[in-house]
Amino acid sequence: MDAEEFRRAGHAVVDWIADYWATLGQRPVTSSDPPGTITAALPAGPPVHGEPVDAVLADLDRVITPGLTHWQHPGFFGYFPANTSGPSVLGDLVSSGLGVQGMLWATGPACTELETVMLDWLAGLLGLPERFHSAGRGGGVIQDSASSATLVATLVALHRASGGRWRDVGVDRRYRAYTSTQGHSSIEKAARIAGLGDDGVRPIEVDPDTLAMRPEALRAAIRADLAAGEVPTIVVATVGTTSTTAVDPLPAIGAICAEYGIWLHVDAAYAGAAAVCPELRWAHDGLEYADSYCFDPHKWLLTGFDCDAFWVADSAELVGALTVMPEFLRNAATESGAVVDYRDWQVPLGRRFRALKLWFVLRWYGVEGLRAHIRSGVALAARFAGHVLADDRFELAAPHPFSLVCFRLRPGDENDVRSGDEINAALLARVNGTGRVHLTHTRVAGRYTLRLAVGSPQTTGRHVDEAWDLLSATADALLTEPPPTTGRPPTTERPPTG
Template identity: 80%
Template sequence: MTPDEFRRAGHAVVDWIADYWATLERRPVTSQDPPGTVAARLPAGPPEHGEPVEAVLADLDTLITPELTHWQHPGFFGYFPANTSGPSVLGDLVSAGLGVQGMLWATGPACTELETVLLDWLADLLDLPKRFRSGTAGGGVIQDSASSATLVATLVALHRAGGGRWREVGIDRRYRAYASTQGHSSIEKAARIAGLGAEGVRPVEVDPRTQAMSPAALRAAIEADVAAGVVPAIVVATVGTTSTTAIDPLPEIGAICAEYGIFLHVDAAYAGAAAVCPELRFGHAGLEYADSYCFDPHKWLLTGFDCDAFWVADTAELIEALSVLPEYLRNAATESGAVIDYRDWQVPLGRRFRALKLWFVLRWYGAEGLRAHIRSGVALAARFADRVRADDRFTLVGAHPYALVCFRLEADDEVNAELLARVNATGRVHLTHTRVNGRYTLRLAVGSPHTTEVHVDEAWTLLTDAANALLPH
């Protein structure tokens, strides 16, 4: 592909994406076709001769987009948002065009230094503790996801708990990780990968009213393990749990970790973005106790997947735990000790120039634009919660401090599951579910920048229409 061919094809692709966004509202949010539909329509093998980009775009229209779940749709209220935006897409395009491999400072100086500065920008926007800034003992890095951040935090915690011996002799099952019963599944996966096994995670009970970790239960679990000769290595506290956006009490949890010398990782994958708004920083109370912290700009901050912002208070122990330096990567800049090599801050060696899309987003929207986006989502969720509260057939399940509302019909689980199925089958909206205190609960998460009051009100109308059909008159 010559530069001129690329220019023509690139214009066509950008036009296609713009048209896709412009027509999203007219599309069903999800496909209703059975598994195997796309595979059955694809050819048995690749083409023998090259094809023009127009042919590929035509197949995107006929084969691919009709069979997608459209995460950018204004009626997509499932899971948590996975937003992208025009600036983010353009930044990703530049990153792909540059093809930089940013494993070392020497392999991409601007790649490394831009990332370092952007993580400081983000730390300022969220008003994180000063110990997470570059220029201190701490600093930040972009991981692919909060799952990877949790894995890295777990590895560093085990290295610390083992007195540095983990790097030389590996780990045994005498170490323990702690998380609430509402903690993300990535916590158990990290323990498995690190060699602790699923049993290496101690689930800590939550307050049934708030779904937040019980400090008393955490202390009891730690004391029992210590008495049994088990070493408490890491506590993962969550700000904004996946099921209900519960907020674990960091001041109490942090004090317990400090008392026992336990590494504290704070997972704010979804809710951390809200802290760009000063009035939504309540979840960060006690964050000064944290050894590491992460949130996902790719969830609620208009930056396309994958982009997790991860900070540690002590970069030296992070590097000591993860660094492996073969001869073929040695270079003068690394040997000088004057640069950051982000390969030592993550599990893989290679890394894309992810900072570019974040840079584009921050430059385009500015802090006020990001705050406006977050506040809009919170206001729309509150609007929906008001509808639920006003209808005595429904009940809110827990608080809604951010932009997720959990609710259910005052009926059995089967009726609530059928309600969800009927609403999603309309193709106009997509909601998901969880279980809270054992009961089937619906979730509506606002996050798309395309979502307005009209779409939230339509979701409520669809829910009440389905409830009218399901409940006895």
Template identity: 65%
Template sequence: MTPEEFRRHGHEVVDWIADYWTRLPGLPVRSPVAPGDVRAALPDAPPEQGEPLSAVLADLDRVVVPGLTHWQHPGFFGYFPANTSGPSVLGDLVSAGLGVQGMSWVTSPAATELEQHVLDWFAGLLDLPASFRSTGTGGGVIQDSSSGANLVALLAALHRASGGATVRHGVEPEECTVYVSAETHSSMEKAVRIAGLGSDAVRIVEVGDDLAMRPAALAARLERDVARGLKPVLVCATVGTTSTTAVDPLLELGPICQRFGVWLHVDAAYAGVSGLVPELRPLQDGVEWADSYTTDAHKWLLTGFDATLFWVADRAALTGALAILPEYLRNAATDSGGVVDYRDWQIELGRRFRALKLWFVLRWYGAEGLRAHIRSGVALAQELAGWADADERFEVATPHPLSLVCLRPRWEDEVDADVATMTLLERLNDGGEVFLTHTTVRGRVVLRAAVGAPTTTRATVERLWQLLCENHDWLSRDFAEAAAERARLAAEERAEAERRAAERAAAAAQQAEQEAAAVEVPQAEERADEPAEVPVETPAAQDETATQVAVQAPAG
């Protein structure tokens, strides 16, 4: 494809994307296809000859779009937001067009230094500790995901806890322990497995009624493990847990971690970017105790996947765990020690120019535009929670400081609440206008409504609430009718059983009478055959009373 052909077809692709965004509200949020439908629409063999771009775009409409769940849809309330924007798409396009590989400073100095600068900008906007800046002892880097960030944080913590021995001898899984809560994202346990510690190294710290990690419970577990000769390596605290956006108390957890010499990693994948908003920043008070911190710009900051912002307070622990320098990567800049080579800050070697899209987004919206976007999502979520609080059909299941609301529908006592709630969820998602997901809170199923798409408006949230109420009412009536039908059938069965029992009793009584009659006839016949008894006359004297005898006695 020549530059001129690219120019022409590039316009066509941009037009296609713009048209897709325009018609997006009219598409069903969740894909209606069945497993295998997409592959069945594709040819068995690849093309031998090239095809025009028009054919590819036609297949986007015919094959791909019907098989998508539309994460950019205004009615998408599932999981967490994963939103892109025009500036992000254009920044990614420029990155793809430049096609640079930013593994080392020397392979593209601008890729490294722009990333350092943008991460320093965000460290300032989020009010993170000075140690997280590139001018301090640590620094920031863009990772592929917070799952990846959790892994590299653990590797850095293991390196520090072992004094660097993990590089030479590997980990000692029988000695090392990692601390999470029941609400911590599953990627932390996955990181523990990948690091070679195994799930037995994970300690699950109790949470309070607010679903946040209890500092006293953490301290007790650390004391117990240290007394047993174990080596606590890392505590993962969460700001905005995945299920409910619970917030672990960093201000209290931090000093405990310092006392035991354990690495404090803060997973703020979803909620971290809310720190841009001054009134929401207190949720992260205590972050100055953190050894590492991660948040996702690709969730709630209008930047397309993948764009995880990861900071570390001591970059030596991170690069000590991950750096390796074969001869073919040696260069004068690296040997001078005066540059950052981001290949030493991540698992993989190669890396895209990820910072460009973030740079585009920040320059287009400005910090205040990003704050407005976050405030909008929070305000809409609070309004939804208010409607649910005032309605007897729903209960707000957990605190909702940000843009996620967990709703527990109320059902009649005889209804299986979890089954009913999942049925409601499927009805909502099958309808195509909205898409929600679920979780469990204290063993009960709840609905999660996460607001965050830039196209979501108050009208969208009002429609979500209307659909929740309408479908709840329909199901409640259906459950009541089903219960009434079951009661009717049960009453009929009882009546039938009583009728049959009465018939059986009557039949039994009749049979008993017949049997009694059958026994009485022979007895009567036997009495008829016996000789009649002749009465014996009693002498009159024997019938006289003593008085009569005395009267009749002769006088002497």
């Protein structure tokens, strides 16, 4: 493909994406095809002779898009948003076209320096403590996801707690990590990979009303481990838990970590983006105690996956934990100590030029454009919560400080947890089965609970109202039809996992 062929094909691909976005609202949010449909529609092997881009685009329409869950759809309310945007796609296109390998400053000086500046821009935009800015001992880096950020934080915490010995003799199973019972599953995975094992994570009780970590329970767990000869190593506090967007009390948790010398990592993967709005920065109160912090611009800040922003207060600890220097990577710039080599800030060696898409997004939208996007999501969630509160058949299951609403349909018998679970599972399966919306579920206080997460830039008040009307009408049908004789939800569909 020469330059002119690329130009023609590139125009066709951009036109295809623009048409896809323009027609998203007319498509079913999810595919109804059974497993194996896409596999059966694809040939057994690659073509012997090359094919034109037009043929590939035709198969995108014929084979691929009908088999997708459309995460950018205005009716997609599942999980957390994973948004992209025009500027982000263009930045990714430039990154792919440049093909830069940014493992060292020397392999891509602009790649490294733009990333450092973008993370400083983001730190200022979110009002993060000065200790996370690159002008001091700290600084930021782009990881692929918050899961990788948690793993890196765990490794650096082990490095500190062991005085670096873990790199030489392996991980002592006496090291302990702490997070709330609402913490993300990536915390357990990080503990496994780091060698702590499943037993290395201490789940901490939450307040029954706020669903946030109880500081007194954290202190008790730390004291018990110290008395047993264990080594408290890292606490992972969450700003915006996955199930309900609960916010752990950072000031109290941070004070405990400071008292015992424990690394504090704050996981704000979803809700951290809200801090671009000054009125929502209350969720970061106490962040000055944190040793590391992360959030995902690829969730709620219009930047395509993958892009996690991760900061540390002391980059020397991070580099000390992860640096490995083979001879073939030695170079004058690194030896001078005057540059940042981001390969030392992550688990992989290689890295893409992710900062470009962030740069495009920040420049296109500007501070006020990003604030408008966040405020729209919060307002639309509040609008949906208002519908729930106005209907006695439904109830809110948790506070909704951001753009996620957790709710459920009340069963006929308020004391029958099973019947409540069954009717809500049936409600979710039926509304998702229409193809008009997509929601997910979780459990709150042991009860099956529906989640509606607003985030798509195409979602408007009309889409939220249509989702509510569909839920309301489906609830009418469920509450008036005879109960099933099998004791199972009156549907053959399996509700999706939350």
